Amino acid sequence: MKKIFALIDCNNFYVSCERVFNPKLENKPVVVLSNNDGCCVARSNEVKKLGVKMGEPLFKIKDLVTKHKIEVFSSNYELYADISNRVMQTLFTFSPDVEVYSIDEAFVNLGSLSVDSYQKTGLEIRKRILDWVGVPVSVGIAPTKTLCKIANEIVKKNPEYKGVLSLTDMPEKEIDVILKKIEVSDIWGVGRQYTKKLNSYGIYTSYDFKHSNPEFIKKIMTIQGLKTQTELKGISCIPLEYEIPDKKGICSSRSFGRPLTTFTELREAVSNFVSIASEKLRSQNSKCLRITVFIQTNRFKSNEKQYSNSYTYEFQSPTSYTPDLIKAGSFALSKIFRTGYIYKKAGVFISEIQNENQVQEVLFNMDIFQYTGPKKDFLIREIDFLNGKFGNNTVTFGSNGFKKSWKPKSEKRSDRYTTCFAEILKIT
C-alpha cells in the first residue's frame, strides 16, 4: 500500500483558541504568554508581522504592545487542551489512523483511504475543523512525515495555497524546486546546532541536504539525521505512532510569581509539584522508584547570588502514593535548601517508572517515607476519582497550602469557557 500522510497543524493555536470565544480578536494583533506571563509563546499573524519572535519576553515588547494595541493573554491550558481534543476528535471522523503529535498537530494516515484527490481531502479536513471547532488549520500531504512538515511550512507562508498542499504525485524535479527554497533550519529535526554545522560544510538549503553524502550526514548527525535525509527523498522511515507510550519521566516545575526565600514557602510549592506529578504518574497506571527535587535562583539577575541544586531520593519499593512522595520530596528539599538565596524556580522529576502491575515488592520495606498500610492504593484512587469528577483540588493535601502566594502570575487569563461552569460563555 502506498504511504500517504497528512499533517494537520493548527494555525497560531493558542491565539486561535482565544478567538473562538472572542471573535472581536479576529484580524487584531494577539499574543498568548507562557506560564508566569513571561514569554510570547503564540502570536497572531499581525504580531508576527511586527517582528515579535517566538519566546520573546513580554517586557521587551512593551512599547509595541502599547503602540499597536496588542491584545495580551495569559495561557489558559484548560481551554486549549479542550479545544485540542475537539480538533483531534474531528480528525478521527476521517480515519482511525491518527497520531496526536502535540497539542496542536496530528498526522493522519491517508494511505488506507480511497480518495481521488488528496488536495480535495485536505480541503475537506480543513473545512470540517473550521466549521465544527472554529480553528483554522494548515494541511500538508506527502509520502513521508518530514515532507509533510515541509508542505505545511509552504502552506503557512503562501496564502495562495488556501491552507492545503499535497506533494503526492508531484514529480521529483518539482519537489526539488521547492526544497531549494527551504533552509536547512526549517527541516524537522534540524535545530540550531545542526544548522550551524551543516552551514559550515556549505549545506544551506533542504535541496543541498537531500543531495549530500548519506554517510557524511550520518556521521555528523547520527542515525536520526540519516532518517531525516531519507525521508526528504520520499522514502518513509518514521512511522505513525498511534499509541501514546507511557512516560519514562514526569516533570512538574514552575517559576514563582514572586521570589521565595524561606524553606516553608518552597516546601509548599514542592508539595504542589509532587501532587501534580504523582497524579500524572497514576493516570498512566505507573509507580516510580525515584524522585528528584531541584531549586534555582533567578539566572537572569547577574547582581544576585546564584545557586541551583538537586537531590534524588530512591524508594525501597515503587510507589505512586502522593503522601510518600511528598515526604520524600520535602526531605530532598531539606538536603539542598540554603538560606540567604532568592529562589525563582523549583521542580520535581519522577523517574524509574514502571507499570503498577509489574512492580517488584520488597519483603521488609524499611523506607522511612513509605506508608505500608493496606488501603493506600484504594484511598488515592478515591481521591483521583473525586478530583476527576468535581474538579482539580477538590481533595488535596494539607502540605499544599491554601494561599499559594508563590503561584505563577496569570493576570490576563480568559475564561475556561468549556471546562468550568462558573466561567461559561455569557451572552449579554
Next chain:
DNA sequence: TCTGGGGTCCTAGGACCC
C-alpha cells in the same frame, strides 16, 4: 518590576564482569 514547561532519542565513555 518583567525572561516557560515538559518531553524524547542517541552517543561516548567509564565501571565492571569473565
Next chain:
DNA sequence: TCTGGGGTCCTAGGACCC
C-alpha cells in the same frame, strides 16, 4: 619490559521537538 578481548550496563551530555 611486557599489559587481551568481548560484552553489558549506567550515566552524563548534547541534540532535537512542541
